[in-house]
Amino acid sequence: MTGDGRPMPRYIRHAAAFCALLLLALLVNATRLQIVQVRSYDENPANRRQTIARYGQPRGDILVGGSPVTGSRDSGENLRYERTYRYGPLYAPVTGFASQTYGTTLLENAEDDLLSGTDPMLSPLPLWNDLTRARNPGGNVVTTLDAIAQQAAYDGLGDRRGAVAAVEPSTGRILALVSTPSYDPQELSGTDKAVAKAWARLNGAADRPMLNRAVRQTYPPGSTFKVVTAAAALDAGVVEDLDAPLKAPDPYRLPGSSARLTNSVDDCAGASLRYAFAWSCNTVFAKLGVDVGLADMARTASGFGFDEPGPRIPFPVSTSTFGSGLDQAQLALSSIGQFDTRATPLQMAMIAAAVANGGSVRAPHLVERTTTAAGTPVSTTGPRAESRAMNPSTARLLRELMTDAVRKGTGRKVAVPGAEVGGKSGTAQHGIGNAGTPYAWFISWARARDAVEPAVAVAVVVEDAAADRGEISGGGDAAPIARAVMKAVLD
Template sequence: MTRHIRCAAAFCALLLAALLVNAARIQIVQARAYDGNPANRRPDITRYAQPRGDILVGGRPVTGSKDTGEHLRYERTYRHGPLYAPVTGFASQVYGTTFLEHAEDGVLSGTDPALSPLPLWHDVTRARTPGGDVVTTLDAAAQQAAFRGLGHRKGAVAAIEPATGRILALVSTPSYDPEALSGNGPAVLRSWLGLNEDPDKPMLNRAVRQTYPPGSTFKVVTAAAALDAGVITDLDEPTRSPDPYTLPGTVTALRNESAGCRNASLRQAFERSCNTVFAKLGVDVGVTAMAATAHAFGFNDTRLRVPFPVAHSTFDTSVDRAQLALSSIGQYNTRATPLQMAMVSAAVANGGQLRQPYLVERITTSRGGTVFTAGARPLSQAMHPLTATRLRELMRNVVEHGTGTNAAIPGATVGGKTGTAQHGVDNLGTPYAWFVSWAQGDHDLEPKVAVAVVVEDAAAHRRDISGGGMAAPIARAVMRAVLRS
């Protein structure tokens, strides 16, 4: 009898061991496979079981969470959703996350280890850390001014604080309300399909994810290259530039929209935006030096994050002399995001030094404790300080008595550069209206803001479309908002 009891006990122990081995196999070896199984709803239920942390602008949250009482309990809400959509992105229970909602998802969802002082204790108790908050660098007044200025037109605005790289405004229009994508009901699917089928592409962040030919605003880069290379030593010396200018190795004649460009000095050419002068300057500087200067401003950099990725702006280095001439006036394969052109203007305003732009000022816990604070950003020298001084003078001239007078602000020094970029098959598309600028209040020790504006669909006759007429007033409104702040 005793022998049978011992056998039964041994058999039960063997079964128990098998159960333990199988449990360990499921819990440890196959845990990732089960967690990643689409049929497993536990991660989603856990993820949405508590409110998400907030994104803040000017100390005030522009996001929130609402209790739906469903299995996926909390849905994301947005205050002034279309205004801040290019910054926040969306947090959808169906379609995931984008922009800051994606880049800072660990903080906002509470899964970032930095938010918990006792992570091991939370692992034992299975308690969840409340989501943290993301404090942005945005200036609410500047963001609103940019959004109102663009109105119903397609376009984008980027504004930067030159001395630090803080992004003060980031606007893209047309926009959309991210809250329409937050839940998981039939309305979310309809909103998703409608937004993706909309030919105006409201979910496209034109400020950081769309590149455009920068047109004449790129002449700031070409002028910097010419001054740094010593091709130009005197702003008022004639440049020996013909009008029209025959592109090297071709019979194609490049002409100007304005008169008085033949042999114009750099000062005159910059004010009048003479294509012939800057095309010839680019050829005289050479592709190596032009590419080096463009790279110093941030072109061809694929690593820029703010913290979400930015589409890289390009300056083609595999060009012949005719293509280089066109590239030097912001055409051919030269492409730039509005954020990139704001960086160009910021470098000029900051004495030739370029700070890497950033959007997150600090990260805090749900109780307000600081987890992360943005420190000094990487700094590069885009041009010689004397070159920056000269370019600031040239840009001031454009606003004071050139093509950018619509950007003038009483009580402030403003510099700018207009641009009208051709595009499309045979350049038949509606030209893009550009304006890049910087502003310094009369009582400020340094420029406070650098801005880039692009308008895609200016509502005017083709010959009347200009950066000075369409984009400069928007830049002025943004700069004025920052200076008043």
């Protein structure tokens, strides 16, 4: 109605309704843009505001033993705060890098939302940040690492190429994760020309310092894989007595082949499993793998983690492989950790941990908990998944074999006074016609004499291209490093 009581003209009513409709559409569209589609606009590469905001405040820290190994520096530039690293090369295989130019890797990548302050769990209320457009201070990541064990592993490797992984058998907590040669992630922080030069230099280096050999590189495990073969033989009942002579000749002709496998030690013909394990008789374990059969060997290897998707710790670990479709000659070689058998150092540490933990494998993890900047808990890593790699009785026998190998076999250099230590050495051939310099391996576990269960399991691999081929051995090159790491944890 108009002011004088007459009906409002139709065209005015239509115009009013149309204006109301336009206003409603405007409100709906504003809601869609600001709430529903806000993330897609924030993540659009053309939108620099998000990037500027991301580096407009200090990043949260990664902690080892309660102390931060990362920090932030105010550069005064447009992307204001640059990442800094304490002991950068020591922890690079864990932290990775956070670079304004090249992005993030490893823990910096896996925990990026929390560290950068965008994780919704850091907000006081659900959707609070989406409504207020605010950004919380970056949270902190508390790792499982043992700082002294990490340093011992790094010092032990020195200037050689190689890697060390150490875990707590009963929980899967990763205590050390080292890869050498390493690099300083701080070189990649910032946007100036020096960052681009560092990137080109690191990526072009022949020794590949940015390769995380502990979790991303797989190697032939050599004789350390004999732990898996022994477990398969004991579980399958192919071996029932550790001291009974086994019908393995020396040399051993690979089935269906004219090739003959030999040993580097004497008295392997007809040796018992105890002697063959302590002195690493290739012929005995190659024949055992054939006697167990491909199905049972593959099943046991899978129980330890081979041919399964690599674990996330929380960044991904490369898959370790045993293989399928092998003929008997290939199976014999795979059973001594050669042919196509490949493993990461972390996988081999899990094998030692399974023996120490009564046959069970705990999924490894690197993050203990996450917190806000003020220290309020955000998340805590609960009990990890557990799988059965072998029967408990088999694990008990393998612990006996591994302690014998340390007391009177190839692992004597890994002995720690006042502790029970089990180990297995390995020297893995590789390259065309095995022409490459062998890799030296050692896997082990240790329990303090007054402790109920083992405290640490370790795997060490050394790829020393400069060494004399005949002087390389797992018991000589890798065992002292494993000993130093175990001693650091036990002390």
